[in-house]
Amino acid sequence: MSIAASRCAARLIQRSLRSPLSTSSPLRSAIPQSSYRSTRLSIAFSTQFPSRRPFSSSSSLLHGHLDPPKPGEERKVTFVDKEGDEYTFVVADGDNLLDIAQANDLEMEGACGGSCACSTCHVIVSDPDMFDKMEEPDDDENDMLDLAFGLTETSRLGCQVKMSKELDGLVVKLPTMTRNLQASDFAKR
Numbered sequence: 119m120s121i122a123a124s125r126c127a128a129r130l131i132q133r134s135l136r137s138p139l140s141t142s143s144p145l146r147s148a149i150p151q152s153s154y155r156s157t158r159l160s161i162a163f164s165t166q167f168p169s170r171r172p173f174s175s176s177s178s179l180l181h182g183h184l185d186p187p188k189p190g191e192e193r194k195v196t197f198v199d200k201e202g203d204e205y206t207f208v209v210a211d212g213d214n215l216l217d218i219a220q221a222n223d224l225e226m227e228g229a230c231g232g233s234c235a236c237s238t239c240h241v242i243v244s245d246p247d248m249f250d251k252m253e254e255p256d257d258d259e260n261d262m263l264d265l266a267f268g269l270t271e272t273s274r275l276g277c278q279v280k281m282s283k284e285l286d287g288l289v290v291k292l293p294t295m296t297r298n299l300q301a302s303d304f305a306k307r
């Protein structure tokens with residue numbers, strides 16, 4: 119899609135967000151049929167989370183800032199990416215894995231912004247003993263985990279895991295794929 123066509127589509131989307139999407143919406147004709155489903159999902163997310171950009175194919179690094187840990191609250195966490203490379207960070211109690219990953223430019227989309235409404239922050243805890251130290255996932259997290267690609271016995275949603283003294287030294291793997299309900303599907307077309 120050309121830049122002009124993208125801008126036109128963005129305007130149409132903004133207009134459509136002000137009124138319900140109907141079968142007669144100009145979106146139907148402005149957006150290629152093959153892209154319609156992904157765009158409709160993006161609109162749904164944009165409506166639910168209005169602070170996010172309504173139309174974008176770029177990754178959404180909206181967090182990006184963590185306060186430095188206070189003395190005595192430094193915790194180590196290691197992420198292992200798809201290529202097997204390890205990245206260790208010193209973070210603070212209370213920091214969640216999504217914020218840590220995004221603040222350090224690791225590949226974790228977090229499409230819903232940490233609202234437990236997607237599965238794009240899926241991580242796999244390497245050590246089952248460490249997994250057992252975590253608080254049990256609640257029903258919302260379990261529902262979203264059911265949608266995660268490559269679910270394992272030690273899967274969690276990164277946005278729901280907060281660092282603590284018990285989790286010092288945590289190692290998590292990033293899955294090879296995530297189920298993406300937002301814009302990167304769109305960008306591949």
Ligand code: FES
Nearest residue numbers: 228232234239277
């Ligand atoms: Fe969507 Fe974690 S970012 S569930």
